[in-house]
Every structure is written in C-alpha cells, then in structure tokens.
Amino acid sequence: MDAFDLLIAGLPNITKPYSIFLILAGNVLGIIFGVVPGLTATMGMAIFLPMTFAMSDVHGMLFLIGIFVGACYAGSISAILVNIPGTPSAIATGFDGYLMAQKGEAGRAIGYSTLASALGGLFGVLVLVFAAPILASFALEFGAQEYTGIALLGISIVSYISFGSTVKGLIGGIIGLLLASIGQDVITGYPRFAFGSKDLEAGLEMIPVMVGFFGVTEVLIKIEQTTEGRSVVAKISKVLPSLSRLVRMSPMMAVSSLIGTFIGAVPAAGGAIASMAAYGIQKRFSKRSREYGTGIAEGVVAAESANNAAVGGAFVPMLSLGIPGDPQTAILIGALMLNGLAPGPMLFATRPDLISTIYLGNVVSVVVFSLIGLAGARYFAHLIRVPRHYLLPAIMIFCIIGSFAIRNTVFDIWVLLACGLIGYLLQKIGIMPAPIILGFVLGPILEDNFRRALIISDGDWTTFVTRPISLAMLLINLFVLTGPYLMALARRKITNR
Amino acid sequence: MFSVKRDSWLTFIVCSVIGALVLIETAGYPVLKGQGFGRGPGFYPQVLAWAMIGLGLLILIQSLRRKKPDATGHADRPEPIPSVAYLPVAGLMLLAVASIVAMDYVGFLFSGFILTFLSVLLIRASLRGRHVVAGFIYSVGMLVLVYLVFDVFVGVQLPGSSLFK
Numbered sequence: 120m121d122a123f124d125l126l127i128a129g130l131p132n133i134t135k136p137y138s139i140f141l142i143l144a145g146n147v148l149g150i151i152f153g154v155v156p157g158l159t160a161t162m163g164m165a166i167f168l169p170m171t172f173a174m175s176d177v178h179g180m181l182f183l184i185g186i187f188v189g190a191c192y193a194g195s196i197s198a199i200l201v202n203i204p205g206t207p208s209a210i211a212t213g214f215d216g217y218l219m220a221q222k223g224e225a226g227r228a229i230g231y232s233t234l235a236s237a238l239g240g241l242f243g244v245l246v247l248v249f250a251a252p253i254l255a256s257f258a259l260e261f262g263a264q265e266y267t268g269i270a271l272l273g274i275s276i277v278s279y280i281s282f283g284s285t286v287k288g289l290i291g292g293i294i295g296l297l298l299a300s301i302g303q304d305v306i307t308g309y310p311r312f313a314f315g316s317k318d319l320e321a322g323l324e325m326i327p328v329m330v331g332f333f334g335v336t337e338v339l340i341k342i343e344q345t346t347e348g349r350s351v352v353a354k355i356s357k358v359l360p361s362l363s364r365l366v367r368m369s370p371m372m373a374v375s376s377l378i379g380t381f382i383g384a385v386p387a388a389g390g391a392i393a394s395m396a397a398y399g400i401q402k403r404f405s406k407r408s409r410e411y412g413t414g415i416a417e418g419v420v421a422a423e424s425a426n427n428a429a430v431g432g433a434f435v436p437m438l439s440l441g442i443p444g445d446p447q448t449a450i451l452i453g454a455l456m457l458n459g460l461a462p463g464p465m466l467f468a469t470r471p472d473l474i475s476t477i478y479l480g481n482v483v484s485v486v487v488f489s490l491i492g493l494a495g496a497r498y499f500a501h502l503i504r505v506p507r508h509y510l511l512p513a514i515m516i517f518c519i520i521g522s523f524a525i526r527n528t529v530f531d532i533w534v535l536l537a538c539g540l541i542g543y544l545l546q547k548i549g550i551m552p553a554p555i556i557l558g559f560v561l562g563p564i565l566e567d568n569f570r571r572a573l574i575i576s577d578g579d580w581t582t583f584v585t586r587p588i589s590l591a592m593l594l595i596n597l598f599v600l601t602g603p604y605l606m607a608l609a610r611r612k613i614t615n616r
Numbered sequence: 617m618f619s620v621k622r623d624s625w626l627t628f629i630v631c632s633v634i635g636a637l638v639l640i641e642t643a644g645y646p647v648l649k650g651q652g653f654g655r656g657p658g659f660y661p662q663v664l665a666w667a668m669i670g671l672g673l674l675i676l677i678q679s680l681r682r683k684k685p686d687a688t689g690h691a692d693r694p695e696p697i698p699s700v701a702y703l704p705v706a707g708l709m710l711l712a713v714a715s716i717v718a719m720d721y722v723g724f725l726f727s728g729f730i731l732t733f734l735s736v737l738l739i740r741a742s743l744r745g746r747h748v749v750a751g752f753i754y755s756v757g758m759l760v761l762v763y764l765v766f767d768v769f770v771g772v773q774l775p776g777s778s779l780f781k
Contacts (some may be wrong), residue, residue: 173771260691286678290631290671293664298639300664304657307648311657312641342704342739389697512735513758515712516728520762523724524772532716540709566660 122249125467129475132177139176145185148488151204152186153193154502154511160206160596161189161446162555166514168326168454169521176458177473185456187447188240188484189491191390191430195232195423195504196496202227208390208426215411215418222414226496230360231416231425233492235372241483242376243383243431247288247438248478250384254439255464263572264583268592270565273442274558274601284549284598291550293419295558296565298307300501302355305478305567306574318501318530325453327534328559329520331530332552333446334518335539338511360416368417371401383432390426397425409597422527431481436460441564446553449560457525471537624679631672638665707738722775729759 132138145167149400152163162240163186171179194206201218212232214528261269274292301312302322313320375397380392402420411418441447441463455462461468485583522535542552576582584590639660645658715731737743737753766772 169772170765170769205644284675286671286675287627290627290668292676293668294634297634297664297668300661307646309645309657311645311661336635339708340709413674449744506740508736508739509629509754511739512732512755515708515735516732516758517764519712519716519728519731520724520772520774523767523775527773528715529719529775535714536709536716539685545630548623548630550627570660570710595724 122424123251123348125252125471125475126248126478127475128241128471129177129473129477129479132385132472132476133181133479136180138178138480141182141509142483143487145187146189146484148190149186149191150193150196150491150499151502152355154196154499155505158510158514159337160187161333161450162337162514163190164197164447164450165275165326165330166517166521167317167327168450169524172185172457172524174273176455176460177476178456179323179458180451180473181476183279183451184477184480185484185487187451187482188427188430191427192233192236192240192488192492193499194426194493195228195419196353196499199228199232200500201296201503204416210391211394211422212426213420214398214422215414216418217400217459218412218414219416219419224414224432225362226283226358227416228419228498230358230493231365231487231602233358233496234360234365234425235368235375235420236427236492237489238369238372239376239379239427240430241381242373242424243484244485245382245429245431246384246428246482247431247434251435251439251474252294254435254465254466258538261464261588262552263568263575265592266564267572267583268589268596269442270561270568272592272599273436273597274594283526285603285605286555287549288551289600291545291552291554292558294545294550295555296562298328298555298565299559299562306570308433316465318403318528323534323559324522324525324531325456325559326525327531328538329450329453329556330518330522331535331538332373332542332556335535336542337545338514338518339539339543340512341507345509345532351531358496361387365418368420371405371417373425374422375401375421376428379428383429384435385432390429391430393429394422396424427485428565434477434481438466439464440479441466443557443560445587446556449556451595466604470517496523542579548573623673628672628676631668631675635665635669635672638662638668640763704738704741706721708735709733711738719775724775725759725763728762732758737772739779 126289146164148167149160152158152160164183167186168183171182174182183571190206191208194204195212195216197390198204198209198213199220202217203211204213216228216232219225274296275289275389299322301319303310305318310320336546378397378400379390379393382396383390384487398411398421401417402408405411407415407417433448435443437452441452441461452462455466460466460473518535518539519532522531523529525531542555545555547553572582573580582589583593642658642661643663646656647658648656672680680709711731711734715727718730719727733751733755736754737748740751767774
C-alpha cells in the first residue's frame with residue numbers, strides 16, 4: 120500500500136458526523152487545557168482517556184488527538200494575552216506575542232498564531248504520511264536486540280533532552296521500568312512484587328499510573344502555591360491577519376515547520392524545544408533579526424509553526440516503531456494497548472484504516488482548531504481567570520473516577536493516589552514524572568525483548584553488539600549519555616590551555 | 617525544590633533504599649535453569665536495582681565535586697529552602713484517602729461530593745458564608761456532571777453504597 124492509499128484508507132471513518140463531533144469535542148477540551156496555565160495537554164489526555172472506553176479504537180484515537188492538537192495550539196493564547204504560556208511549547212510565542220498584545224495587537228497576534236499553527240500542523244502531518252511508512256518498513260527487519268536498543272534509546276534521550284538533570288531523568292526512567300515489572304513475569308509467569316495481593320499480581324494498570332503521575336502530582340504541586348494572582352487579560356480586537364504579510368512569511372513558516380517536525384520526531388524533544396530552536400534560528404538569520412523580541416508577528420509565526428509541526432513529528436516514532444516520543448504519544452500508545460493493539464510496524468499491515476484515521480484526524484483537528492481559534496479566541500481568553508480552588512478539586516475527582524473506570528476496582532484509585540504522592544515527592548528532588556511514565560510504557564517492550572534476545576543467544580551478551588543496527592543503537596545511546604559530559608570536559612581543557 | 621546538596625543526598629537515599637528493597641525482595645525469587653538464559657524472574661529487576669544504586673551514587677559524587685571552595689576559601693552555602701505550603705497538600709491527600717475509605721459505605725456520589733466541597737474550602741482557605749455556599753453549589757454541580765458523563769454517557773458503574781442499598 121503506497122502513502123496515498125494509506126492516507127485515504129481512513130476516509131470512511133473520518134467523514135462520519137460522530138467522528139467530527141469527537142474531534143470537535145476533543146479540540147474544545149484541548150483548547151481549555153491549553154489556555155488555562157498549569158493545565159497541560161498531557162493532563163487533559165490522561166484525565167479523558169477513560170472516556171474512550173465507551174468508544175471504538177478509531178473514535179478513541181480521534182478524541183485524544185483532538186485534545187492533543189487543540190492543547191498544543193491553545194497554549195499560545197495565554198502566552199499572548201497574559202505572558203503565561205498555557206503549555207511549555209508556547210514559551211517562545213510569548214516573546215513577541217505578549218509585546219504585540221501590549222501594543223494593542225492581541226487579536227492580530229492570536230490570528231497569526233492560529234494560522235501559523237494550522238500550517239505548521241499540516242506540514243507535520245504531511246511529513247508523517249511519507250516518513251512513517253518508510254521507517255516502519257525498515258523496522259520490520261528489527262529483532263529483539265534492536266528493540267532493546269530502541270527502548271533504551273527512548274529512555275536515554277528522554278532523560279537527556281527534556282527534564283533537567285540527565286542522571287535524574289535516568290533514575291525516573293528506571294523507576295518507571297520497575298513499576299512496569301510489578302506483576303507476573305513475562306516469561307515464567309512468576310508473580311513479582313505482589314506480596315500476596317491478587318491485584319498486584321495482575322500488574323499495575325497504565326491509566327491510574329499515568330493519571331497519578333500527571334494529574335494528581337500536578338494538583339499537589341499547584342495546591343502548595345499559596346498565592347493566586349489575578350491576570351490582567353489584554354483586549355482582543357481584530358483577529359484576521361493581513362493575507363499579503365502572511366504570504367511573505369510563508370518561506371519562513373516552511374523552514375520553522377521543517378525544524379519543528381524534525382525535532383518533534385526525536386524522542387522527547389517535543390514542541391517546547393522545537394519552538395525555541397525555530398525562534399532562535401529565525402532570529403539569527405532574519406533580516407529583521409534585531410526586531411525579534413520587540414513584538415513582531417514573525418516571532419509568533421516562527422514559534423507556533425514549529426511547535427505545531429512537532430505534533431506530526433512526534434507521531435513518526437510512535438506509529439513506525441511503537442516508541443513514545445513524548446508523554447502525549449505515550450498516552451496514545453496506552454489507548455491503543457487498551458484496545459488490544461500493539462503500535463509499531465505491524466500496525467501498518469494489520470490496521471491501515473486506523474493509521475490513516477490518525478493522519479486524517481490530525482488534519483481535521485488542525486482545521487477545527489483554526490476555525491475555533493479565529494472565531495472564539497476572545498471567549499476562551501476568559502478561561503485564564505478560572506480560580507484554582509474550583510479547578511483543582513474538579514481535576515482530582517476526574518482523576519479518581521477515571522482510574523476507577525478501567526476495571527471497576529477501588530485498588531486502582533489507591534494506585535492513583537500512591538503514584539500521585541510518589542510523583543510529588545520525587546519532583547521535590549528533581550525527578551520529573553515524564554521519564555517515569557515513559558519508562559513505565561517502555562518497560563514491557565524493553566524487558567520482553569531484552570530477555571528474549573538473551574534466550575535466543577543462549578545467554579550471550581555479545582548478541583547486542585554483533586548485529587549492526589543493535590550496535591548502532593547502543594553507540595547512539597552511549598553518545599547521548601556521555602556526549603555532553605565529554606564535550607564539557609573537552610571545552611574545559613581548551614579553556615585551561 | 618530542596619537545596620542542591622540536600623537534594624542530592626535525598627536522591628542518593630531514595631535510590632539506595634529502592635534499589636536495596638528490590639534486591640532483598642528478588643533475592644528469594646527462583647533461579648530457573650535450562651532456559652538459555654537461566655536467571656529467572658528476579659534477574660531483570662536486579663539489573664534495574666543495581667543501575668538505580670549506581671545512578672544515586674553518581675548524583676552524590678557529582679554534587680560533592682561541585683562543592684569546591686571558591687577563591688576566598690569558602691564553600692558555597694546551600695541554597696535556602698523555599699517556604700512551601702505543605703499543609704494543603706497533606707490536607708488534600710487525607711481528604712482523598714478518607715473519601716476512598718468512605719466510598720464503600722456511602723457510595724461515590726456522596727463521598728465525591730464531600731471531597732470536592734472540602735477541597736474547595738481547603739484550597740480557598742476561607743469559611744466565609746458566601747464562599748461556603750458557592751463551594752456547595754459548585755460541588756453539587758460537579759458531581760451531577762460526573763454522574764452524567766461517566767454513568768450515563770460512558771456507562772461506568774460508579775461505586776455504590778453498601779450501607780444504603
């Protein structure tokens with residue numbers, strides 16, 4: 120099946136009114152989670168994941184994609200209006216967006232942000248459509264050794280790029296791997312860390328763990344902030360930007376989108392790094408370099424086209440390798456697993472309709488948020504003022520009921536609270552929840568392939584270095600983990616000379 | 617966040633304790649022979665536990681190396697610990713635990729209402745009449761919404777009451 124056939128295989132799924140409704144509902148929820156500072160796309164997806172139980176796999180994915188894409192876009196609204204990015208990926212948007220708002224151009228800034236987000240998002244999907252099948256067909260050659268290398272690579276890149284200290288990121292990843300090892304051993308069936316409990320013997324469910332680390336932990340972090348500032352929201356007037364100016368900006372938008380897609384495809388890099396990198400590169404090479412940071416539309420466009428293109432990029436490793444690129448795609452993998460589907464290269468052969476629906480769902484989501492953004496930005500702006508004493512208890516209740524809903528057991532609520540508390544305490548010593556969750560998702564992949572590789576090779580550890588792809592993965596791992604230290608060491612030696 | 621040095625010590629202790637507990641627990645797991653790689657179900661967690669202990673140690677070493685005295689001969693003072701309101705955090709966790717324990721007796725809707733209502737008051741840190749009324753109305757509305765979304769729309773059977781069947 121070529122890329123075009125694969126693209127249209129999901130058309131019957133996406134054109135149904137119920138599918139459009141779910142994307143719309145997901146988008147609205149995503150925009151709410153994106154606009155309100157402190158709420159994130161990850162939290163929104165984790166909280167609403169249990170709602171997908173009542174849906175088919177296709178509809179569940181569309182709903183979650185709607186939330187993901189909507190939240191990624193909407194983070195820019197609060198960045199522009201009150202200089203508080205709704206999501207980390209909107210940090211760079213605020214550099215110029217907020218200053219535009221201060222000059223009375225809040226509407227225009229939102230308009231540029233919306234259209235740049237839309238074009239960036241579409242660009243990301245376009246790359247996804249062509250890159251994912253190629254990578255997936257390559258991945259069909261992978262054996263247990265290669266998957267072990269990929270899983271390790273996922274954890275080490277996540278630890279390195281996005282969450283402060285690399286070592287603490289790795290510790291978080293290992294905590295996630297240990298949590299995933301609770302329950303019956305994948306090979307012998309022996310109950311591990313069960314302590315006589317039938318619930319623990321069955322292993323930890325993904326949703327209470329995810330919702331606990333992303334939802335409850337965030338609630339606890341937010342609740343300890345003793346002051347609640349009232350934001351002064353800039354007034355929104357004319358939203359639609361000038362078409363001719365937008366056309367003039369199109370080459371720069373294409374470059375930013377390319378940067379965003381590429382960075383998005385790197386596990387854990389995500390929209391925040393993508394938008395900062397694109398903003399930095401545009402500022403460096405633009406003719407108006409000195410004006411960046413003074414409130415120009417180019418700054419908004421550079422950041423927004425990149426962070427939305429990163430969404431499409433993040434789907435590439437998720438769909439083609441079954442490896443989550445970031446916490447949001449980890450949740451999407453969780454949703455697929457709940458439906459008995461294993462993301463990875465085989466999904467292209469067994470469920471082309473689902474792959475296509477994911478592509479098209481992204482496209483429709485982009486169109487929907489553009490319309491919502493242009494028409495309703497001024498209304499969503501009011502959400503910035505929602506007081507946290509109403510917001511946080513509501514999130515807590517949704518977390519509890521969402522965790523209960525998976526197996527109708529109170530045990531999962533205890534798991535939720537325990538994970539929330541552990542996440543909160545670990546965050547205090549700089550161990551963030553995201554590597555823990557990625558470790559938890561990658562745990563079964565890593566253990567299964569690691570042990571299978573050793574069984575196949577009759578316990579010979581050299582099996583990981585005698586296969587070229589596996590060796591390459593391990594070398595990249597080594598470089599990711601030691602490269603920054605070696606470079607710092609080299610720099611220090613040069614300085615000393 | 618804690619100060620840098622305390623942070624590193626705590627990380628080291630957390631890693632060592634988790635690693636040690638995993639090693640102690642898995643020491644009793646069977647070692648299976650004749651599987652090609654016959655180390656049994658405890659092998660993989662043991663690898664992770666040793667990695668954990670090693671990384672904890674690395675954090676500590678990094679921190680100690682960073683604490684070199686400056687030009688004046690004085691070591692950096694640890695950063696002051698920012699004051700954090702732990703009381704609301706503890707309060708919310710206690711409320712959540714109490715509501716889960718009570719859930720079996722009074723059902724989700726009632727225990728959820730109490731949790732929401734008391735959480736609103738706890739976070740707002742106010743018992744003024746209109747705040748209490750607003751919190752009450754909000755909590756009722758929230759639970760009605762949860763009931764409609766999860767029980768009616770999604771079809772989740774919310775935990776019922778064992779006392780008032």
